[in-house]
Amino acid sequence: MDLASPQALLICEYCDTVYRRRTLARGEVAQCTCCEAILERHHGLSVNAMLALVLTAMIVFVLANMWPIVTLGLNGQYSSTTLWGMIIQMWQQQAQVVSVLAAATLFFFPLVKMLSLGWLLWFGRQGRRAPGFVPIMVTLHYIGPWTMSEVFVLGALVAIVKARVYFEVVADPGIYAYAVLTLLITIFASVDVRQLWDLTTEAPA
Amino acid sequence: MSALPRATELGLIGCQVCGLVCRDAPADGASRDEMACPRCGSALHRRKPASYARTWALLIAAFLMYIPANVVPIMRTASLNDIDDNTILTGVVELWVKGSPYLAVIVFTASIVVPMLKFLVMGTLLVSSQRGSGWAQSQRTKLFRLVELIGYWSMLDVFVVSLLTALVRFNLLSRVEPLPGVIFFGLTVVLTMLASMSFDPRLIWDGWDTDD
Numbered sequence: 001m002d003l004a005s006p007q008a009l010l011i012c013e014y015c016d017t018v019y020r021r022r023t024l025a026r027g028e029v030a031q032c033t034c035c036e037a038i039l040e041r042h043h044g045l046s047v048n049a050m051l052a053l054v055l056t057a058m059i060v061f062v063l064a065n066m067w068p069i070v071t072l073g074l075n076g077q078y079s080s081t082t083l084w085g086m087i088i089q090m091w092q093q094q095a096q097v098v099s100v101l102a103a104a105t106l107f108f109f110p111l112v113k114m115l116s117l118g119w120l121l122w123f124g125r126q127g128r129r130a131p132g133f134v135p136i137m138v139t140l141h142y143i144g145p146w147t148m149s150e151v152f153v154l155g156a157l158v159a160i161v162k163a164r165v166y167f168e169v170v171a172d173p174g175i176y177a178y179a180v181l182t183l184l185i186t187i188f189a190s191v192d193v194r195q196l197w198d199l200t201t202e203a204p205a
Numbered sequence: 206m207s208a209l210p211r212a213t214e215l216g217l218i219g220c221q222v223c224g225l226v227c228r229d230a231p232a233d234g235a236s237r238d239e240m241a242c243p244r245c246g247s248a249l250h251r252r253k254p255a256s257y258a259r260t261w262a263l264l265i266a267a268f269l270m271y272i273p274a275n276v277v278p279i280m281r282t283a284s285l286n287d288i289d290d291n292t293i294l295t296g297v298v299e300l301w302v303k304g305s306p307y308l309a310v311i312v313f314t315a316s317i318v319v320p321m322l323k324f325l326v327m328g329t330l331l332v333s334s335q336r337g338s339g340w341a342q343s344q345r346t347k348l349f350r351l352v353e354l355i356g357y358w359s360m361l362d363v364f365v366v367s368l369l370t371a372l373v374r375f376n377l378l379s380r381v382e383p384l385p386g387v388i389f390f391g392l393t394v395v396l397t398m399l400a401s402m403s404f405d406p407r408l409i410w411d412g413w414d415t416d417d
Binding site: 007009010011012013014015016017018019033034035036037069070072074075077079080081085086087089090093094095097098099101102105106134137138141145146148151152154155156157158159161162163164165166167194197 | 213342
């Protein structure tokens with residue numbers, strides 16, 4: 001059995017079928033014939049474009065966290081909150097588990113994800129591997145499923161509709177920033193971070 | 206079904222973390238348990254270790270949390286003259302009646318249908334794979350991907366309660382407080398996510414041709 005280079009092969013992670021890898025043309029997607037999983041996509045976004053997206057997402061993320069999300073009014077009294085206001089409030093209301101979950105999935109994991117992607121892509125522009133490339137790639141793999149900003153946006157929408165029955169509701173800039181962030185996340189969702197393993201060379205690590 | 210080779214037959218392992226195709230052979234003098242991916246350094250396994258046991262354990266734990274999550278109220282709305290405790294289901298009903306039926310359907314899907322679907326699908330996958338069933342392998346794999354994809358949307362209700370708690374703070378006039386149900390619900394979501402992560406979908410395909 002000759003395996004010229006391990007990169008010449010591709011294994012479906014869902015059914016273990018082995019394929020010979022071939023270069024994909026623009027817009028092409030390699031799909032497993034056995035279980036129809038997507039094996040690989042042609043990456044339409046260049047490293048620069050991805051870096052631009054990540055930087056945009058970072059700016060929007062800062063705004064989304066600084067600005068209040070919604071304001072409620074009742075008989076001339078007003079009450080508004082930011083993401084951190086919500087996290088702290090849940091902690092004080094004896095729901096520490098929820099508070100920690102929200103802080104992790106809505107703040108820390110997305111933050112770590114954006115910072116590490118930005119770091120890797122910054123060096124990736126010159127085809128280089130950033131310092132700490134391997135541990136960062138492994139970290140990204142593990143925190144991947146644990147970022148939930150898009151769920152939070154839908155949650156905010158539901159909360160607004162529920163509150164509208166009893167209160168005057170004003171949507172604040174934070175919710176718009178979150179909506180934009182969701183859009184950026186959706187664009188990024190089709191990007192397979194694993195391609196960075198191939199895009200960058202190992203030599204000067 | 207098809208003559209395509211599988212990694213186990215060729216003595217190959219696809220790294221779980223970085224996807225690199227590796228040889229299923231320990232380096233000189235090392236034991237099988239010490240195999241590591243040459244590219245990312247993660248431990249290499251033909252299948253995720255103790256996949257059945259871990260997935261069962263997490264799934265059962267999730268189910269045990271799911272019962273109080275539905276029975277115990279998740280949120281209290283208090284105003285001057287009344288106190289109202291909401292469970293997940295009464296929250297959906299209230300949204301349907303007073304707010305928006307469309308959103309009620311979304312919340313119902315995220316909080317009730319998705320977790321139930323997860324228990325059913327993961328249970329089915331575990332039982333059928335453990336019996337080495339060759340039934341509908343492709344469809345079962347797709348079901349698994351569906352569960353992976355939609356699982357985390359169940360956090361919806363947890364975020365709704367959190368936001369309302371932070372927003373509705375008008376002293377005596379009107380207040381919202383989280384109740385223990387929301388904690389159980391959050392734990393259910395986390396546990397089911399961990400369960401689907403510890404399940405190895407390649408086990409679905411193992412029964413029929415690789416058992417030696």
